[in-house]
Amino acid sequence: MTAQEVRLCGLLLQEHFGDVVEKVGTHLIRSGVLTLRALAHETKLPLDLVKKSLCVLMQHGMCAFGAGRRGPAGPVEYHIICERILHMLRYPRYIYTAKSLYGDTGELIVEEILQRGQMTMSSTVKTVADRLTHNMPEGQSMDYSEVVSAFSRLVETHFLQRCPPMASAESSSSGADNTPLPAVTQPTEPEDHPECYKLPYINLTGQGKRRRSSEDGEADPRAAKKAKTDSSERGDEGIYWQVNFQRFHLHFRDQAIISAVSCKLDQTSSEIVRTMLRMSEVTTPTHAAFTQALSANEIFRALPSSYNIARPILDQYLTLLVDDPMEFVGKTGDSGGGMFGSRSARIFRLLLRKRHLEQKQVEDFAMVPAKEAKDMLYTLLSENLVQLQEIPKTPDYAPSRTFYLYTVNQLPTARLLLQHCYKTVGNLIERRLYETKENKRLLEKSQRIEAILASLQATGAEAAQLTEVEEMITAPERQQLESLRHHINKLDSSENQVDETIFLLESYINSTQAPR
């Protein structure tokens, strides 16, 4: 964990879970693995608070526990899974994707599960139905079956998965839901569990409730297929669902590839690539660098008919895609443009493509005047985005007789840029917190006035009273509030966009490292 990552994790924890969890979390990240007592002792927090924080972190899958160094008899040790914390930056993107794929119902399901970490299917269905009912006009309500079907679709396409069963040495009774497993003290990977995507058999009928409605929506008590002996009413106690982040990441990656192709070539070729990706969705393991080989026939059959692509044209496109040098995996070049200007970006891209170039060649290929080229190359060099490779002609490395080649090392550069991105997001969050703190008084005042207005309107006050209350905020204060909102929106929006870059860089680094 680099310093920037730790800082960012701390800020994210604080934003969502408060100061206490942040303190516990950052300390645990820095220390690696700790027992409960050591953690409480070192953070100097009361034991109960530490316990609560650990429960919160485990509920959200950010903390895991295992048998300590002294074996199963010793105290349990906890460690933090940092990438789960960093995923919190991407929650809006996950929710938006769910919305675009599965509509409002899907969106609310994913949002609920993200906010609560893990949930059972029945509780999710109920909560989502209630929320949807609340937004519907009076008299209508959302049927549970619709929510259940949306949930099932999410599970079928693997966007949701079951939480892996635990069989830790310390767990007490409810062994009713598992056949006795060997004393595995680590929680298992979700993918190892064969039932990972199997929906429990629940009988949940009814509709979403409005508040204060006295509708009876209770399900018949019925035991689940897996014979849970603790007979809960819905029949799926103990089966918790969580969001499958890997699957979402695959989806984002596919989207990025398709948009890159359509930018570079044209719409039709992007359709072809989309089809290829969809076909290999289920067969390709997550971290593979290449999809499974697909024959042209298969692609032809799978193409959506609306595009009317004839067979020879398809062949032409495929040849084009194969010959393209871009390779569609790394995007380290684009970030160089912003800070150093578009000409530096050109030089950078050129170096990426040609691997090694002399200074004179750089000037020629990039069509940049010599002085500028030199200047930019040295700036890029000082920022470590390009490296210099010396190739001597003679055994003594005499400068006049040595080739100096500029080159780009993609992987270290990608890592460097990723750290910059983490730092950027950390800075954005801190700036936002600072802005909020500076104007705290004003924000509180406006909130109170809104509350007064709302209560007045609810009790049916007249317009004169309302305007009187509204005037309590003066015009310059209003302006200040407006500009504050504008700033905060900009900062939030920037966070979202930097996160897109973070995603690209992370997937590049992961896929490049995978074969090792």
Next chain:
Amino acid sequence: MAGSRGRGRSQFTFNVDALGFGRGDSLPTSAQTPSPLFPPMQFRPVPLQTGEEVDYMLALKQELRASSKNLPFHIKAARTKTDVARYSDKYQNGELKNNCIEWSPDWSRMPKELCIKVRKPRKTAIGAKPQLKQKPKVAAKKEEVLQKLETLEKREEEQHSEEEEDEEKKKQNDEEEGPDADEDYDEEEIEDETDYIMSYFDNGEDFGADSDDNMDEAVY
């Protein structure tokens, strides 16, 4: 090669003035000040993306942030008691105890040592509102009401009748507020004892505590 060495010796391939010193001079002294906090940027940053998608994600993000503050996962440390117990404590914040957990996780999935036993509610001397046994948030409303009634019945003999009225009002108010405020005590609806809206009340504890560092204003 020997001939060309002399010819090209005193020429540099770049503009020497840019270095800031000439030949034969000593190197300039190093800068003693730290680099500026916000160095001037040479190039303007790329403008932000705009569009419906971006706006929607922005709204989502802000909503998530706001709602996560209300969830039980947002842990605030209990305020340590200040010097004396005050009358206003009865109406101020609902008791934030460190040793109760506001939602009930599945304890079978966590190590036993983390289990925090939820204390059964009890009456304290100043008549504070009892804490109800924490049910999972998503239990059906009806169940919750039944449960509350049950727990109330259990403690009926210990309870003041006034407390029961409070519970009923609170239950009704809870249903109005929606799931998020179930475990919160809404001080605003305590209509039996005070006429004032609690959020307006400022008992002056924070008065002298801050703004000690702004010595520009005269203090009278």
